[in-house]
Amino acid sequence: MRLSRAFKFQIREMIKPIASFYGMFFLFVFLFIGLAYTSSDGSVSFGGFELCTIVMLFVTMLSMIRSDFLLFLQHGYSRKTLFLSTTLCLITTSAVVVFIETFVYKIFSNLLPYNGMFFQGYGAAYMSDGGVKGFIDEFLWKFFLYILAGAIGTFISLLYYRMNKLQKTIVSVGVPALFIVVYPLADQYLFEGALTRLVVKIMDFYTGYAFGGNPYVNMLCNIGLFALFGALSFLLLRKCNYKK
Amino acid sequence: MNGISIERVSKKFGSVVALDNINLSLEAGKIYGLLGRNGAGKSTLLNVISNRLFAEEGKVLIDGDNAIENDKALTKLYYMSEGNCYPENYSVNDVFQAAKMLYGEFDFDYAKKLCKKFDLNTKKKIKSLSTGYASIYKIITALCLPVPYLFLDEPVLGLDANHRELFYQLILEDYNRYERTIVISTHLIEEVSGLIEEVIIINKGKVIRKESCEELLNSGYTVTGKSKDIEAFIKGKNVLSENSLGGLRSVCILGKLNRAEIPDTLEITKLDLQKLFVNLTKEKEEMVG
Numbered sequence: 261m262r263l264s265r266a267f268k269f270q271i272r273e274m275i276k277p278i279a280s281f282y283g284m285f286f287l288f289v290f291l292f293i294g295l296a297y298t299s300s301d302g303s304v305s306f307g308g309f310e311l312c313t314i315v316m317l318f319v320t321m322l323s324m325i326r327s328d329f330l331l332f333l334q335h336g337y338s339r340k341t342l343f344l345s346t347t348l349c350l351i352t353t354s355a356v357v358v359f360i361e362t363f364v365y366k367i368f369s370n371l372l373p374y375n376g377m378f379f380q381g382y383g384a385a386y387m388s389d390g391g392v393k394g395f396i397d398e399f400l401w402k403f404f405l406y407i408l409a410g411a412i413g414t415f416i417s418l419l420y421y422r423m424n425k426l427q428k429t430i431v432s433v434g435v436p437a438l439f440i441v442v443y444p445l446a447d448q449y450l451f452e453g454a455l456t457r458l459v460v461k462i463m464d465f466y467t468g469y470a471f472g473g474n475p476y477v478n479m480l481c482n483i484g485l486f487a488l489f490g491a492l493s494f495l496l497l498r499k500c501n502y503k504k
Numbered sequence: 505m506n507g508i509s510i511e512r513v514s515k516k517f518g519s520v521v522a523l524d525n526i527n528l529s530l531e532a533g534k535i536y537g538l539l540g541r542n543g544a545g546k547s548t549l550l551n552v553i554s555n556r557l558f559a560e561e562g563k564v565l566i567d568g569d570n571a572i573e574n575d576k577a578l579t580k581l582y583y584m585s586e587g588n589c590y591p592e593n594y595s596v597n598d599v600f601q602a603a604k605m606l607y608g609e610f611d612f613d614y615a616k617k618l619c620k621k622f623d624l625n626t627k628k629k630i631k632s633l634s635t636g637y638a639s640i641y642k643i644i645t646a647l648c649l650p651v652p653y654l655f656l657d658e659p660v661l662g663l664d665a666n667h668r669e670l671f672y673q674l675i676l677e678d679y680n681r682y683e684r685t686i687v688i689s690t691h692l693i694e695e696v697s698g699l700i701e702e703v704i705i706i707n708k709g710k711v712i713r714k715e716s717c718e719e720l721l722n723s724g725y726t727v728t729g730k731s732k733d734i735e736a737f738i739k740g741k742n743v744l745s746e747n748s749l750g751g752l753r754s755v756c757i758l759g760k761l762n763r764a765e766i767p768d769t770l771e772i773t774k775l776d777l778q779k780l781f782v783n784l785t786k787e788k789e790e791m792v793g
Contacts, residue, residue, distance in 0.1 A: 262575045262579065265605060265606060265608060266606070268605065269602070269605045269606055272605070327591040330589040330590075331589060331590060331591070331602060331606075332606070333554070333555070333556050333589060334583070334585075334589035334590070335582075335602070335603065335606035335607060336554070336555075336575070336578035336579045336580070336581060336582070336607075336651075337575060337578065337606070338555065338573040338574065338575050338578065339573060340573055341575055499558060501556070501557050501558060502551060502556035502557055504586075504587040
C-alpha cells in the first residue's frame with residue numbers, strides 16, 4: 261500500500277521534467293527537420309537524440325532521489341520503500357520514454373531518415389532493415405541504457421549526500437584530475453599506452469564489438485551495471501541520516 | 505493505541521553525546537511538553553523517534569512495533585521539524601497535495617479554513633515565506649493529517665503573539681477532535697504550560713524529569729511580600745529563584761506548601777514553570793560540571 265502510494269507520487273513528480281524535456285525536444289527536432297528541408301540536398305538524416313534522453317534521465321534521478329529522501333522521511337516512509345519506489349519509477353519511466361521515442365522517431369522518419377544510436381552502433385547486425393527483431397532489440401537496448409543512466413544519477417546523488425565537505429572536494433577535484441591529467445600522463449610516460457589499450461579492450465567487451473558487434477552483450481553489461489549501481493545506492497541509502 | 509516507548513536510546517555525533525541512554529514512554533492521547541536548553545537533545549530525540557536519524561543503541565516502539573525502517577509504524581506519526589524537508593520550488597498547495605498523496609488522507613477543508621485564519625496564501629512558494637509563515641504552513645499540514653502521534657518541534661518559531669495564541673487554541677481544538685498524542689518541543693515554556701499535561705525535561709541528552717505538569721507545578725510555590733517578611737520566611741527553605749521590585753520580593757520555593765506557616769503578610773501563588781525549568785537545568789549542569 262505504502263509502496264504503491266510512493267510509486268504513484270514519484271511517477272507524478274516525473275511527469276513535469278519529462279514533459280518539459282519533450283517540449284524542448286520536439287521544438288528542436290522540428291527546427292532541425294525544417295532546416296534540413298530548406299538547406300539540404302536530401303542526403304541529411306537525423307539521430308543520436310538518445311544522448312539527450314540519457315542526460316535527462318541522469319539529471320532527473322540525480323535531483324529526484326535527494327529531494328524525495330527528505331520528503332519521504334517527512335511523511336514517514338522507510339528508506340527501503342523509497343529505494344524500491346525509485347527503482348520501479350526509473351524502470352517504468354524508462355520504458356515509457358523508449359515507447360514514446362520509438363513512435364516519435366517512426367513518425368519523424370517519414371519526413372527525414374532517422375538513424376538512431378542503436379542502428380549506428382549495431383546496424384551491421386540487422387542489415388538495412390531491422391524488422392521486428394531489430395525493433396524489439398532497439399527497444400530493449402535503449403531501455404537498459406536508460407535505466408543505467410538513471411541508476412548512475414541516483415548513485416552519484418546519494419554518494420554526495422553521504423560525503424562530508426572534505427570528501428566532496430576530494431572527489432569533485434580528484435576524479436576529473438584523474439581522467440584529464442593523471443590518466444593521460446601515466447598512460448604516456450608510465451605505461452606506454454598500455455592503459456589506453458586496456459580501456460579499448462574493456463570498451464570493446466562492454467559494447468559487444470569484441471563479439472562481432474553483438475548488442476546483447478552490451479545489454480547484459482548494462483543490466484549488470486544497473487544492478488551494481490542499484491546495490492551501491494541501496495547500501496548508501498540504507499543507513500542515510502537526515503541532514504538539515 | 506499503546507503509545508510510544510523509547511528504550512535505552514543513545515546517539516552520538518562524533519564525540520558529542522546527544523542522547524544518553526534515554527528511557528521514555530509517551531502515552532496515547534496526551535499532550536506533552538518537551539523542554540530543554542539549546543543542544544539538550546530534544547530535536548535529536550524527535551529525529552530518532554521519527555526514523556530520520558539512527559540511534560547507536562536502543563529502540564523505539566510505536567504501538568509495539570519497532571520504528572526503525574518500519575512503514576507500518578512510521579505512518580502513524582508526523583514530525584514537524586524546524587528544518588524544511590520539502591523541495592524549495594513547492595508551493596503551500598503542493599505541500600498539502602504531497603501530504604495527501606503520501607499519507608492517503610488530508611483534510612483539505614480544514615486546511616483551507618486554517619489558511620484563512622492565519623492569512624496564508626497557499627499559492628506562495630515555501631521558499632518565499634517568512635520564518636513565521638514557514639512555521640504556519642507546517643503547523644497546518646500537521647493539524648490536517650489524522651495521524652495518532654504529532655511531534656511539533658519549535659512550532660511557534662517566528663510567530664507573532666496573535667498567531668501563537670491561535671496556535672495554542674488550535675492545539676486544544678485538535679485534541680478534542682482526535683485525542684491524539686501531541687509532543688510540543690519549545691523554549692516558550694510559560695506559554696505552553698497551560699496546554700501540556702505532562703512535562704519532559706531533557707538536559708545534556710538525559711531525561712531529568714518526566715511528570716505531570718500539575719505535579720511539577722505543585723512541587724513548589726511562589727511567595728511574594730515585603731523583603732523583610734520574605735527574608736524571615738525563606739530561612740532553611742530550598743529557594744529556586746528570586747526577584748525584587750522596589751520593596752517587594754518574589755521568591756520561588758521548592759518543597760511542600762504548609763499553609764499554616766504562611767504569615768498573612770505574604771501572598772502565595774503557583775510555581776513558575778519557566779523558573780523551575782531554568783533551575784532544574786542549571787542544577788543538572790552544575791552536577792555534571
